[in-house]
Structure formats: structure tokens, C-alpha cells
């Protein structure tokens with residue numbers, strides 16, 4: 634789609650520098666060599682944030698400058714490797730960074746018009762949750778701010794976006810500086826902080842750092858089991874940061890911001906989906922008003938788990954509701970395109986072993 638022509642002022646040069654990330658030196662050198670004024674950088678960011686697909690669309694830049702930038706400064710830090718679109722409109726993309734690290738992102742289209750993206754904060758993940766496709770991959774590295782925001786810009790070039798969740802590959806709280814820097818840029822791309830959610834499996838130092846900043850970004854905790862032994866079994870991070878300490882940090886977030894913390898709970902058949910597990914969860918989530926539970930249907934991703942039956946998920950939700958805990962069942966999206974983060978990479982690694990029909994999941998890994 635065509636971007637809206639931007640105005641001449643009001644955009645942050647700092648934002649532009651942050652977007653460029655690894656290319657900052659190259660851009661600075663290029664602009665300097667070309668004798669261009671400083672405001673050119675802000676002009677380029679305006680166009681980019683509004684969905685321009687390349688320098689050639691930036692019509693308030695001299696044509697010669699557009700040509701020079703196209704030849705000398707890469708437009709994105711990410712190279713698109715694969716893209717798939719689900720029957721329900723979900724779009725999934727697999728990128729490589731400049732050093733060949735895989736990165737996955739998803740855009741979900743909802744009937745009410747929302748366009749929500751799920752972005753990655755790391756390539757791979759060091760935390761090895763046993764139900765997660767990303768957790769089976771080797772950890773690469775933290776993504777730069779540029780690599781995070783370039784995921785959003787990719788989808789913005791398809792259509793306007795308005796919600797973002799950091800729930801893709803990686804643990805965002807382990808890369809929080811770059812995640813928050815991306816949050817500062819997302820409003821330019823169409824996603825306000827109030828419509829942005831950072832999800833964690835319970836990396837306590839990151840949650841404490843998150844609590845110390847004042848952006849109105851939402852917090853989500855992937856909890857998945859209230860029983861400590863079970864939680865440690867499926868989420869080894871629980872051994873390092875026990876759930877009660879993590880929940881204390883979440884309660885602090887709620888008290889200080891008056892924003893509920895989303896609790897993500899993936900429904901694993903015969904593992905964490907019994908009525909007793911729902912009662913344990915309700916008992917752990919006190920006060921109930923501080924939390925809202927999202928129950929996530931799960932389908933096999935080659936990790937050895939099965940998803941709970943719909944009726945089981947419904948009963949689990951009813952138990953929570955009866956205990957006074959707000960709870961909903963998340964819509965599954967992108968079931969036909971391996972839309973759980975980590976799945977595209979995992980599928981490529983196991984292409985001979987995993988059929989596309991088996992690659993069914995919700996929109997995110999965590």
C-alpha cells in the first residue's frame with residue numbers, strides 16, 4: 634500500500650539513529666560524504682515508519698540521494714527467508730539477520746479490524762521450556778533494537794498495525810533494554826505502548842527492571858503450572874526464580890500501575906489441565922483482581938506434548954471463573970502455517986520428519 638506523505642518536522646532523529654542500529658555508522662558516513670543536512674535522517678524514518686517499501690518512495694528526498702541510499706545503506710537489517718499466509722489471514726515470516734540468525738514473527742488479523750503482531754526478542758532462546766519449539770533450538774543471541782523494529786516494519790509495509798506482543802522467539806526480559814527501545818519506536822509505526830505487551834516466563838531481574846520504568850506497556854506472565862514441581866519440569870526457569878517471587882513482582886506491577894497482569898497458560902493434555910491444577914492456579918493468583926488468565930490451546934509441535942481437549946479447556950476456565958479469577962480461552966490463529974514462534978525454523982530443521990498438517994499451534998510460543 635502507498636504510505637502517507639509525511640510532514641517535514643516532528644520526528645525524532647534519535648529514533649532514526651536507533652532504527653538504523655548496526656547501519657548507523659554506514660548511514661552517517663554516507664550522509665556526511667554526500668553533504669546532506671541532518672534532517673534527512675528524520676525524513677527517511679517518517680517514510681519508513683509509515684510503510685514505505687524503499688528509498689524510491691521518499692519523494693521529499695532528492696532523487697539522487699534516494700539512489701545513493703538504495704545503493705549504499707541497506708533498508709532493513711533483516712532478510713526475508715520465508716513467508717506464509719493462513720486461511721484465517723495470519724501471516725508468518727521467517728527472517729535471517731545479517732549474521733544468518735533466524736528470527737520469526739507473526740501478524741494476526743481479527744474480524745474487528747485489529748492487526749496484532751507477535752515479534753521476537755532473541756534468535757533462539759536459552760530457557761529451554763520443554764513444550765516450546767524455540768526452546769529446542771540452539772540459542773543465538775539477543776536481537777538489536779533495529780532487528781526488533783524491522784519485524785514490525787515488515788508487517789507495516791503490508792498494512793497498518795495497531796497491537797504488538799513480545800511473545801515470539803526468546804525471553805524479552807533478558808533483552809529488555811533493546812525491547813524497551815523498540816517500544817519507544819513502535820508508536821511511530823502505529824502501535825501505542827498501551828497496545829503493546831511484553832511477555833515473560835518469569836525472568837525476575839527483567840520484571841524488576843520493567844517495573845522500574847514508566848512506559849504504559851502491558852505485562853504478561855507465562856505461568857503454565859502453579860505447582861512448583863510441575864512448573865520446574867516444563868519450565869526450568871522456575872528453579873532459578875520461584876513462582877511466588879515472580880508473582881510478587883507481578884503484584885507490584887499491578888499495584889503501581891493499576892494495570893492487570895495477563896497470565897498465559899498453555900493447556901497440555903494430562904500435564905497441567907486437571908481441575909486440581911485450575912484450583913492451584915486460582916489459589917496462586919491473589920488478589921484475583923490483579924490478574925487475567927488467557928488459556929492457550931496447544932497442538933503438538935514435536936516436543937512430545939499433546940493439546941488438551943476443548944471440553945477440558947472449557948472446564949478449566951469454568952473452575953477459574955467459579956473461583957473469581959477472570960479467564961478466557963485464546964483464539965487459535967494460523968493453524969495451517971506453523972504459526973507458533975520457533976516452528977518455522979524447527980520445521981525447516983526437521984523438514985523430512987514433520988508434515989505441515991501436524992504443525993498446528995497458537996500464535997505464540999510463550
Ligand code: SF4
Nearest residue numbers: 758762765768803999
Ligand atoms: S517459551 Fe519462551 S522462554 Fe520458554 S523456551 Fe520458548 S521462547 Fe524461550
